[in-house]
Amino acid sequence: MSRLFNVCLIASWYSSNIGVLLLNKYLLSSYGFKYPIFLTLCHMMACSLLSYIAISWLKIVPLQTIRSRWQFLKISALGVIFCSSVVTGNVSLRYLPVSFNQAVGATTPFFTAVFAYLLTFRREGWLTYVTLIPVVAGCVIASGGEPGFHLFGFLMCIGATAARALKSVVQGILLSSEGEKLHSMNLLMYMAPVAVLVLVPAxxxxxxxxxxxxxxxxxxxxxxxxxxxxxxxxxxxxxLTNFLVTKHTSALTLQVLGNAKGAVAVVISILIFQNPVSVTGIFGYSITVTGVFLYSEAKKRSRSN
Incomplete structure (x- = not known):
């Protein structure tokens, strides 16, 4: 029974992650609703409401309160970065096919390593940095071979990828003390309304x-x-499914699923939207995915040592 539950959970995770990506693309590109900021505003309003219901009413996780003004300011900063990553990601989907969007998004480990070094002076092992070479090289090759390349869309996609990496690093810095650590679902409940306040005037x-x-x-x-x-x-x-998969399986499982999700999303998007792809683009994306896998393995080894 537990195994069946985990299978259903993983299927839900895949469905929601790939579903929101494809539906964003459909609305912003195929349907003709060319308003990525307003679409992101709708997302954040839903996250605010559903997070409150899940925590305050359904008690999915214990409610954590904000303890100080300083903690609130930290969460607000994270909310702005979070909002920026989602907006720029949605803007990029107006101009780029999902397949190329995922190829660029796979370079997140590179930006995470860069921001971790710039903000915390934390150095990884030399092998970890070596594995980032194919991550970036693959993206460069995929960009050169992308039939639907759009410079503004590409820059927005790079911005979204960098913002996601920045959020993870900044979150580790700002909410590192025991008294300020927040559960991921509580953090979302507090970040989403901040994002709404930013997005309404925008x-x-x-x-x-x-x-x-x-x-x-x-x-x-x-x-x-x-x-x-x-x-x-x-x-x-x-x-929600990110949290549940981590809770009922492990963070490593989520990482492995995340690496595979991009490839699955690429295949499904090509089948649905029929966007042209080149052999060079597929080759570049394959190199990036291989680099991400090697990076994950190198990180695991460095932690065990």
Missing amino acids: AFFMERDVVGITISLARDDTKFIFYLLFNSSLAYFVN
């Missing part, structure tokens, strides 16, 4: 009349409301 100033356009689309096509609500809910369930 959406209204940078995406003029987006509310009116959204209402008009909903009147013309009732399915659009379902797409938006389902997509926003999926954004929360990505975080």
Whole structure:
């Protein structure tokens, strides 16, 4: 029974992670809803509401309170970085195919290592740094062979990848003391409203009349409301299933699944969106994925030593 539960949990993790990515692409590109900031705002509002319900009502994890103004400021800083990573990621999906988006996103370990060194002066073993060479080289090769390459989309994707890495490093620095450590679900509950406060003025100033356009689309096509609500809910369930998979299996399992998720998302997106791919692009992405796997192994060995 436990094994069946874990299988269902992993299937849910894959479905939510890949589902939100593909639905974001569909809404922003194929459907023609060209408002990534407002879409991210919907995601963050859903995360705020569903996090509160899950923790305060359903008691999925114990509620942790913010203990000081300084801790609140730290969480707010993380919320802004978190928000930036999601917005730039969604903007990139307007211009880039999911397959290339995932190839660039796979370079996260490189940015994590860079920020860890710049902010904490923490050095990894030489073997760990060597494994980052194919991670970056593969991305460069994939970029050169990408038929749908778009410079602005590429820069946004790099920005999203760097912001994700920065958040993980900054989180380790700011919330490292025992008194300030927050459970991932509690952290999301506090970060999401901060992101909403940032995104509301950004959406209204940078995406003029987006509310009116959204209402008009909903009147013309009732399915659009379902797409938006389902997509926003999926954004929360990505975080929920991340937590549940780690809780019922291990962080290592989540890492392995994450490495495989990109490849699965690439295959499914190509089948759905029929975007052209080149042999060079596939070769470059394969090198990056291999580099990520080697990086994970090198990190494991350095920890055991």
